[in-house]
Amino acid sequence: MQDRGTEEPVRLGLPHPAVGLIFSMLLAVWTTQALEMSVGKIPFLEAVNGSTVMLPCSYSSCIGIKNLYFNWQFNQNGTMQKVCESVIPSADVVVSDVSIFRDRVEFVGKNDHNNVSILLWNITFEDGGYYTCFGRNPKEKGKNHSAVFHLIVVDEVRVVDNTLPTIIAAAVGGAIALIMGFMLLKNLTLFVLSKLEEKNKECLVTLSGIDNTDNGISGSKADSKPTPKKK
Known part of the structure; x- marks a missing residue:
């Protein structure tokens, strides 16, 4: 009885990868020469x-x-x-x-x-x-x-009327320019307002410090008096 465990596996006759590469190169050369x-x-x-x-x-x-x-x-x-x-x-x-x-x-x-x-x-x-x-x-x-x-x-060469496309293109371009101008103006306005708000905050802080000094509030320079010595 033949031992099937010792039989060689069936191998498919697949081409070597190098053969496929050479074939592709030859095909490319032939195509460029065509x-x-x-x-x-x-x-x-x-x-x-x-x-x-x-x-x-x-x-x-x-x-x-x-x-x-x-x-x-x-x-x-x-x-x-x-x-x-x-x-x-x-x-x-x-x-x-x-x-x-x-x-x-x-x-x-x-x-x-x-x-x-x-x-x-x-x-x-x-x-x-x-x-x-x-x-x-x-x-x-x-x-x-x-x-x-x-x-x-x-019969004759047709002259293409570009009036309507020109008007549409001008309208679209004008609308885009208007939107861009509005956005630029909006950003500039917001920037100026933010700077003014920061400046107002700094001014309020400065004025608050001055008022505390003048009114002699605890913690200000007006409270800085020496403690009398006991006899």
Whole structure:
């Protein structure tokens, strides 16, 4: 009969903590090297019908690019339509061969500062919508990324009436200033009154001492008479 008390406990094949740390570091390095497409801090623009606008886009990669493929696409009623496309062999090459698939579109990036922006000439209301700037970098094993820019076409630029917000802000500011002034005046008044009260107390104590001396009250200097000697 086998003695179960001498059996080795079953050990789970858990990875060493160092392995997890190395994996996390490699993942962080890979993330920082990844291709990124950017349309700027403000990813939308409101433009007047008939005007010319630029749709900004730039790329970045910590390890550089090689044969970077990029394109612009327009979302027309849920269908992605290609606007333009090209391949950038390296970062120091000026892009000149760009395929354009849409009227009134001009590529203006020229790869200056990793720029792949485009111009839209004489925009119409049909040009309004979402444009996607897409990039794929073979140097990063085909890593790709995209950014979306929203173009809003209007009849005229709306002028925002700031009269009411200005009045409200002025009223609130004035009320706050009034409250602060009242509190300051109140604290100053209380401070002056406390000082006057302390001064009055000192004056009363001084006057009380003087009255005791003049009236010859026991314990004052007027009672300090020598005791007559007995014969």
